Amino acid sequence: MPLRAIVATTASKTAAALSRAAGRGDGSVIGGWIGLKIDPDLLSHLSSGRAVALISGTNGKTTTTRFTAAAVGVLGRVATNSFGANMPTGHTSALAKEGHTPFAVLEVDEHYLPQVIDSTRPRVVALLNLSRDQLDRAKEVAMMAQLWKTTLAGHPEIRVVANADDPMVVWAAGVSPQVTWFSAGQRWHDDSFVCPESGHPIERAHGDWWCSGCPLRRPRPQWVVEEDGVIDPRGDWHLVKLQLPGRVNLGNAATALAVAGEFGVRPIEALPRLSRVTSIAGRYAQVDRDGRNIRLLLAKNPASWLEAFDMADQAPTLLSINARDPDGLDTSWLWDVDFSPLRDRPVLITGDRAYDLAVRLQVNQVPFRHVHSFGEALGAVPPGRLEVIANYTAFQDIRAELDRVN
Numbered sequence: 001m002p003l004r005a006i007v008a009t010t011a012s013k014t015a016a017a018l019s020r021a022a023g024r025g026d027g028s029v030i031g032g033w034i035g036l037k038i039d040p041d042l043l044s045h046l047s048s049g050r051a052v053a054l055i056s057g058t059n060g061k062t063t064t065t066r067f068t069a070a071a072v073g074v075l076g077r078v079a080t081n082s083f084g085a086n087m088p089t090g091h092t093s094a095l096a097k098e099g100h101t102p103f104a105v106l107e108v109d110e111h112y113l114p115q116v117i118d119s120t121r122p123r124v125v126a127l128l129n130l131s132r133d134q135l136d137r138a139k140e141v142a143m144m145a146q147l148w149k150t151t152l153a154g155h156p157e158i159r160v161v162a163n164a165d166d167p168m169v170v171w172a173a174g175v176s177p178q179v180t181w182f183s184a185g186q187r188w189h190d191d192s193f194v195c196p197e198s199g200h201p202i203e204r205a206h207g208d209w210w211c212s213g214c215p216l217r218r219p220r221p222q223w224v225v226e227e228d229g230v231i232d233p234r235g236d237w238h239l240v241k242l243q244l245p246g247r248v249n250l251g252n253a254a255t256a257l258a259v260a261g262e263f264g265v266r267p268i269e270a271l272p273r274l275s276r277v278t279s280i281a282g283r284y285a286q287v288d289r290d291g292r293n294i295r296l297l298l299a300k301n302p303a304s305w306l307e308a309f310d311m312a313d314q315a316p317t318l319l320s321i322n323a324r325d326p327d328g329l330d331t332s333w334l335w336d337v338d339f340s341p342l343r344d345r346p347v348l349i350t351g352d353r354a355y356d357l358a359v360r361l362q363v364n365q366v367p368f369r370h371v372h373s374f375g376e377a378l379g380a381v382p383p384g385r386l387e388v389i390a391n392y393t394a395f396q397d398i399r400a401e402l403d404r405v406n
Helices: 003-021 030-038 042-047 061-072 088-098 110-120 141-153 167-173 247-262 267-274 302-311 332-336 354-363 374-380 392-401
Strands: 051-056 078-080 103-108 124-127 159-163 179-183 202-205 208-211 223-226 229-231 237-239 286-289 292-298 317-320 347-350 384-390
Touching: 003 030, 003 042, 003 088, 030 042, 030 088, 042 088, 042 110, 051 061, 051 110, 051 247, 061 078, 061 103, 061 247, 061 267, 078 088, 088 103, 088 110, 103 110, 110 141, 124 167, 124 247, 141 167, 159 167, 159 247, 179 247, 223 247, 229 247, 237 267, 247 267, 247 302, 292 302, 292 392, 302 384, 317 374, 317 392, 332 354, 347 354, 347 374, 374 392, 384 392
Parallel strands: 051 103, 051 124, 078 103, 124 159, 159 179, 179 223, 292 384, 317 347, 317 384
Antiparallel strands: 202 208, 223 229, 229 237, 286 292
16 A cells, blocks of 8 residues: 555554543544545555445345355455444444455445445445435435436446345346345335336335336345245255344345355355354344343334334333434434334333424324433333333443443
8 A cells, every 4th residue: 555545544543442442432433534534545545455345225234244244254354344334434444453354344324335336346235225214314215226326327347236125226226237136025115105217106016016107127036035044046045043133134144145145155154154143233232231131122214113123022112212413313203103013012211302202102002101211211120121222322322331232
């Protein structure tokens, strides 16, 4: 690397280490920020010589990235932003910290995908899904799909792994000459009722979908989730054993297998590594505290809350909602979530915007109790399981109270 890039890399690693030592976080943002201030092209320099995979979408990025890094690890050392810092500062910090590795698997915020593609020149890009998120500042879903489509049209050399069940993703990825399709299901349909190409309604039946006014339709996937396993492009079925809950994580695992397949990794080699993943930056972590077994579930938007309800046991459940800058300041998305699945269990609420949540639960006829802190919530439930579902900063607050469990 040029001397300037070497100096920037050293500064990045030092700043990240100092941040960790001071207890200010994992250093995954400040390290990259300082490195890029010294050398704006540092991410490009650090990516050079590595085979890179980028994972992007509204939901499931962090888990799929961890699965993919584990799978690609069959071939050699992998640099990855495992704590979810998914903008260029986080990518730069992750690559600087790991030093030279033959592979990199990076989670990418969907808004930053074009910029990161230009900087890293990836071999593979995985597109998971698109749905509404952070309504006060994020692009509309159709605008995001258009951004992806324009970007991929300019990079025909990239191999794309894309979700055949999401019409927005299919429309965006369809411009690429090298697409591998996976099918993991799509429960949230509210952001893909209308075709992004023609504006006509999207019709659905028996797992299939098609536009009622143009040729856009669900492509035939090469990787398919079936029961508790995955069918690969050869038609072979593989049992997938995971320690993470929910069918959504089976879909994340299928995506990881598809991406790893683009690097030449066979499912039989990758699956044992996927089965050893237990939690990701606190997501799905289980902690025993004061006789309670606490499980942490992150839910940031309507689609992810729907999945979280499926994962949660029928046990006392704490819901925590903030509306700080990383969450988005607009909480109107709460009205897109159907909270009725929680009627059969004790529900507690907390967080900066607990009263917004209280109104929504009352309309949904879900009884609840307001608590002012996580500690009060622990004291309000009997010994046994406590499910915690929280949006981003609320999740991090509770994770900090549990000693930043990973």
